Amino acid sequence: MPLSPKTTSRTKACLIGHPVAHSRSPIIHRHWLKTLGIDGSYELVDLPPDGLNGFLDQLRQGVYAGCNVTIPLKESMFDRVDRTDDTAKAVGAVNTVWIEGGKIIGGNSDVHGFMANLDESVPRWQEATRQVVILGAGGAARACTYGLVERGMRVALVNRTKARADELAMRFGAAVTAHSDDETDALLGKADLLVNTTSLGMQGKEPLRLDISRLRPAAIVYDIVYVPLRTRLLDEAAARGHPTVTGLGMLLHQAVAGFEKWFGARPAVTPDLRSLIEADIIAKTPSS
Numbered sequence: 001m002p003l004s005p006k007t008t009s010r011t012k013a014c015l016i017g018h019p020v021a022h023s024r025s026p027i028i029h030r031h032w033l034k035t036l037g038i039d040g041s042y043e044l045v046d047l048p049p050d051g052l053n054g055f056l057d058q059l060r061q062g063v064y065a066g067c068n069v070t071i072p073l074k075e076s077m078f079d080r081v082d083r084t085d086d087t088a089k090a091v092g093a094v095n096t097v098w099i100e101g102g103k104i105i106g107g108n109s110d111v112h113g114f115m116a117n118l119d120e121s122v123p124r125w126q127e128a129t130r131q132v133v134i135l136g137a138g139g140a141a142r143a144c145t146y147g148l149v150e151r152g153m154r155v156a157l158v159n160r161t162k163a164r165a166d167e168l169a170m171r172f173g174a175a176v177t178a179h180s181d182d183e184t185d186a187l188l189g190k191a192d193l194l195v196n197t198t199s200l201g202m203q204g205k206e207p208l209r210l211d212i213s214r215l216r217p218a219a220i221v222y223d224i225v226y227v228p229l230r231t232r233l234l235d236e237a238a239a240r241g242h243p244t245v246t247g248l249g250m251l252l253h254q255a256v257a258g259f260e261k262w263f264g265a266r267p268a269v270t271p272d273l274r275s276l277i278e279a280d281i282i283a284k285t286p287s288s
């Protein structure tokens with residue numbers, strides 16, 4: 001039976017994962033539904049890994065037009081959709097799902113979110129950027145690396161567990177090199193762009209201990225952590241005169257693709273939306 005996302009008058013989308021309670025995605029999508037005058041909904045569905053089959057059945061029955069996918073389901077969803085787009089294939093994970101021609105399709109909009117946020121924050125960044133240093137080699141690093149390599153960058157991955165960085169370097173070829181923590185200082189001296197993709201510095205996690213005094217003055221510093229809104233890394237970098245990029249824009253821009261697929265209108269990342277999410281983060285994390 002051909003599937004259609006429009007089997008009910010009120011189009012529904014959701015976020016699946018575990019946990020999902022603290023996600024800001026409902027605020028983002030509900031803001032867009034309201035401002036665009038669309039009669040749709042966006043829900044949180046807390047789903048244990050063994051609940052994926054049941055959820056896929058619901059998708060096939062047209063209960064949802066699609067969903068976002070978060071931890072720990074991004075890789076298992078990649079294996080379960082009918083088809084993946086090129087970006088999801090390259091990253092090996094799916095964070096956005098929609099129905100097309102009766103099939104369940106998986107994409108990865110983290111790559112677009114990461115790059116669009118950089119383009120918006122430092123519009124001419126590419127003019128003087130060749131060498132990037134990425135801290136971390138997890139799922140987020142994989143999306144960031146792919147986006148940067150696509151734009152012609154060389155990427156040095158630094159990770160506590162070097163084997164994970166080696167694996168990513170193998171996946172992406174000659175433009176990507178893998179390094180252990182003890183090489184960080186030397187690498188920072190050559191970086192045009194430094195990106196933190198680890199969870200260090202996030203509210204409730206250990207701080208990121210990094211001496212950025214070796215960075216060249218024009219080097220850009222990008223932290224994908226967005227709780228707190230400005231991490232200590234970004235404050236230190238800004239105090240030293242570096243252009244900085246905060247993580248919230250990545251969350252906002254990654255949401256655009258799913259909304260457009262499910263609800264049929266391309267939403268904008270506006271200052272109003274940004275203020276709404278910032279207010280929510282500040283209200284729930286008093287020290288941010």
Ligand code: ATR
Nearest residue numbers: 136137138139140141159160161164197198199206
């Ligand atoms: P994500 O999908 O958000 O990238 P992840 O795959 O769990 O999450 O990756 C988290 C990253 O933060 C990894 O690079 C991890 O390093 P390891 O591969 O060595 O685990 C890094 N990270 C987390 N806690 C860390 C810590 N205390 N010190 C150094 N790196 C840490």
